[in-house]
Amino acid sequence: MCHLGPTKSFFVVCLVISVLVGSLIYWSADVPAEPKSRAECRPFAPQCKPFLLGYNSGLRWHRQNCEVEHYIANNTLNCSTLISDFNFITAPLSKEEEEYPLAFILTIHKERELFIRLLRAIYMPQNVYCIHMDAKVPLEYKVSVHKLANCFENVFVTGRSETVTYAGYSRLQADLNCMEELVQSRIRWRKVLNVCGQDFPIMSNLELVRYMQSEKWKDKNMTPGVKQPTKFSSRTSLQHIEMPGNVRRIERVKLPPPRRIQVYFGTAYYALTREFVKFVLTSQVAQEFLVWSRDTYSPDEHFWVTLNHIREAPGSYLTGGWEGSVRAIKWSDQEGASHDGCKGRYVRDICVYGTGDLPWIFKRDSMFANKFESGTYPEALDCLEAWHRIKVLMQATVPIEPTWLLAIPYSRGV
Known part of the structure; x- marks a missing residue:
């Protein structure tokens, strides 16, 4: 990252603020100096404001359309209105991004509002998005997600839905279902x-x-x-059965992995080349390892990383370790070592972020942060969402549309 001196930093901030505010005034001359607050919009939490661009120099931010849940349930809503009112970005923001489309797999089972805000944050028209909904979700949830996906040519719900169990094979199969459809996409994505x-x-x-x-x-x-x-060896050396709601271990020893494959252990999250995905879906070695993994515990935590250490796999990283800034996560057992504690609450040893965790998140060089709950600590998500969109628009090399703004800047105090 670039390190600017105080004078230059102030100049850049002022320049960006001037461009944003000036553009807004140009696009919409009737925007009031201090927008009227809306009952459905939470104000930004005090802990959040210092991280919003220009706050210290007098600029304030007012959140726009916040009734995401109500909006998506409106059966009369047309797609053009939805895309505009939900502030989706509708054009590639740079040639660089347009020429390197990405694919995303989104696995969801709850937190519909959070999902919509996540999709809005990562959505770009040159990319492609596959959504896997847990088969257990209510019909109304399914209908609303399909409604949203149908408004975009590059967003789809996978045709094969799994009943996902935590740490079960079904979680791995959900990603594979999306991959089978993504390789057929007309969008020539580079990595997923x-x-x-x-x-x-x-x-x-x-x-x-x-x-x-x-x-x-x-x-x-x-x-x-x-x-x-060694402490995780029972995950793959003993058989496990996936049952509704849990995975049960059986005290029965499994056969060794096929072809004497060395098993690796890692994260369930990744960034994979298109060629590697095709290898996973079609190669004999990958299919044999997949079958062997069916009765293991949390196979998504060993499947991808193990295949990535096979020499013939496209894009393999034989010497790779814990490299790759995939997720910013506060694990409970790492408190005091890699982080200063969870300011929200721990769930399954992972921090659900509160506003007090934001300074730590903003310093990470990770691609994503995990995890959030829109109902428990909504202010933390509000702040991160606004901070992220401001950054996205600052980096754009094309004119900014007013509908892309999640919050409106104004110069009077709050």
């Missing part, structure tokens, strides 16, 4: 990234593209992980 419904981006799309094309990763798959530690 997977996200869950409680993720939110830290990097902009431009930053993701540049990260994927960096010297280290341009031809490589990103699957952070290491040779399976």
Whole structure:
């Protein structure tokens, strides 16, 4: 990252603010100096304001259309209105991004509002998005997600839905279902990234593209992980049965992996080349390893990283370890070492972020942060969302449309 001196930093901030405010005035001359607040819009939390561009120099931000849940349930809503009112970006923001389309797999089962805001944050018209909805979600949830997806040519719901169990094979199969359809897409995406419904981006799309094309990763798959530690060996050495709601271990020893494959252990999240995805779906070695993995515990945490350490796999990274800035996560057992504690609350040893966690998140160089709950700590998501969109628009090389603004800047105090 660039490091600017105080004078130059102030000049750049002022310039960006001037462009944003000036453009807004040009597009919409009747915007009041201090917009009237809307009952449905939460004000930005005090802890959040210092991270909004220009706050210290007198600029204030007013959140726009916030009734996401109500909006998506409106059966009379047409797509053009939805895209505009939901502030989706409708044009590539740079030639660089247009020439390097990405694919995304979104696996969701709850938090519909958070999902919509996540999709809005990562959406670009040159990319392609596959949504996997857990088969257990209510019909009304399914209908609303299909309604949203049908408004975009490059967003679709996978035709095959799994009943997903935490740590079960079904979670891995959900990603594979999307991959089978993504390789058929007319959009020639370069790499695929997977996200869950409680993720939110830290990097902009431009930053993701540049990260994927960096010297280290341009031809490589990103699957952070290491040779399976002994303490996790029972996950793959003993058989497990996926049952409704849980995975149960059976005290029955499994056969060794096919072809003497060395099993690795890592994260379930990745960035994979198109060629590697085709290898996973079609190669004999990958299919044999997939069958072997069916009765293991949390196979998505060993499947991708293990195949990425096979020499014949396209884009393999034989010497890779925990490299790759995939997720910013506060694990409870790392408190005091890699982070200063969770300011929200821990769920399954992972921090659900509160506003007090934002300074830590903003300092990460990760692609995404996990995890958020829109109902528990909504202010944290509000702030991160606004901060992210401001950054995205600052990096654009095309004229900014007023509907792309999630918040309106104004110069009077709040």
